[in-house]
Amino acid sequence: MISFLSINSETGDIVALKSFDFETLKTFQFHVIASDSGTPSLSRNVTVNVFILDQNDNPPVILYPVSSNGSAEGVEEISRNVNAGHLVTKVRAYDADIGYNGWLLFSLQEVTDHSLFGLDRYTGQIRTLRSFTETDEAEHKLVILVKDNGNVSLSATATVMIKLVEPKEAFAASDVKSTAKDDEDNDVTFYLMITLGAVSILFVISIIVLIAMQCSKSTDYTSKYLPETNYDGTLCHSIQYRSGDKRYMLVGPRMSIGSNIAPGSHANTLVLPDRRGTCGETYQ
Template sequence: MVSEGSKSGNVISLISVVDKDSGDNGKVVCRLSDNVPFELKHSGQDNMYSLVTKGQLDREALSHYDITVSATDLGHPPLSSFKTLHVELSDVNDNSPEFLQNPLYLYLAENNVPGSSIFSVSASDKDTNANALISYQILRGNGSQNDMTSFLNINSDTGDIHALKSFDFETLKTFQFQVVANDSGSPSMSSNVTVNVYILDQNDNAPVILSPVSANGSAEGVEEIARNVNAGHLVTKVKAIDADVGYNGWLLFSLQEITDHTLFGLDRYTGQIRTLRSFTETDEAEHKLLILVKDNGNISQSATASVIIKAVEPKEAFSSSDVKTIGETEDNDITFYLIITLGSVSVLFLISIIVLIAMQCSKRTDSSKYLQEANYDGTLCHSIQYRSGDKRYMLVGPRMSIGSTIVPGSNGNTLVVPDRRRRLSEEIHFNFSLRTR
């Protein structure tokens, strides 16, 4: 028996060969069969050899070897004999447990029975005996709200997983956890597998009627329509929802009771109630419809709604129809108004940025500003040039409108501007500046 963990060069056996001849006829040479991880080494004594390991041994690849040893003397002619050695390899814990598939997928129907087995994991180990003895445990999470491991238990010997609670598809659709497989070797080796759990929906929810609903909360509503409506007029729509999904949440509508089958019809898929014909003088003023809303689950669930339709004169129906129309369109218009509001705010913000930029660009760099009176013709400045000796002078001042006069004797050259709206004239003083070029 040789351990598979033996290093290269370890002696596993001594071989002694006896030949009764003398001289060269009694000297023996031993050889091994080919393709074995062993070799013979001469021990230094005549006809004595050591069988040693050569290379790495792997019990999982080959657990035993049949080695043929040939002994041949040096006589003429040489004589030979053969001996077969059986070598068994003992196991060491050099392999981790292995899962056939990683990750694993579990599809679990909701409303499972608490405590029942929902899944089983299995791992294998290439080692033998205690080195291949596997135990299982669930890798616990941090105890957060999304951690479902606290509701799971596993049989450490078999790998059977039990759920300690009943799962609800409407509140939890998927989660995952990890299972650890440990062998019993020394030192122990382990591996993990991820289990993805998908909760499958069952038809455990009945349809819920949203409208029409009466003031006391029951699935009953009263609708008023004018007697002069035409065929195809939309009277009302029965709205319902189902918390289930797929076929379990697919709803169909049907009429269970109706006072006049020729007057009203119900759409099987939308729940819309429409008139089939116009009202006549002999038709009743009030009609009651009992509507059944049913899902498409394997075990179907249903709910009922009652609709009372009152036929009134057009004037009476006008006010109630306005209120009804506002209520029906209010929800549809919210999204539209929200989009308009957001767009308007964005446009106003962009315009404000553009105006601010334009105002900054249009600031005048000239620090001199002139104020224009109401009686001026709009021209701020007027200049008069003349010479005196070698110098040239420019007299700058406001342009005078027609009919204005300059009054001499003033320090600042007074410009008198007549005012047509007043009898007394106002004197507006401007100081002429004298520039020298």
């Protein structure tokens, strides 16, 4: 602390060699020795405590909108379909002073339409006061004054440009609805094609099955009613012949020309007694 202070050896006045900042140094102490000119010299020392008092020496600093060349300006776009109480933006600032001197207050210094926007004096939030109408201007300028709470108040200003745009939500909703409708139409067309394809396949399979069944029935009918070899279609016919003392009659289908009966075979042979037949026919 010696470099910060100077003391007058004659008067005991202590002088600060530099200014103190409450935010960096709040208190410090040092020792002072006072001695007389007697012989022997007598002395006494004392401890001096120094308390730095806070002074409003720091102006507010704007964080948003971005500060440029001592001024701050930002642009905000909001939809025209927002309701009252919608948060547009927030002016952010800080003060390096500690305590009471560092408290900040926000106020509207300039605004194009007082009925549209409101500013919270403690938080710096900008909100809409009512819904927008078609007659409202598309662009609005707000100048916000930020000042601290010192005895000698220090301040800074920020400019916010607010632009009204057409509702993006409405366009987005319209696009989503159109896309959903197209997807729905595509789904209906897809399912319709699948249904038609399935019906066509079932129809073709049914035709093939019916044709196969008809072919099968035709083959069975032909096999059932097809005459056997050497059969000329006559269901009953008889042939009589005599062998020694016995008389024979062959009963069965008529044999076609070229058919042979093996000698001595009695297949399909009925042996008849030598008398008149039951049908009134005499066998010779």
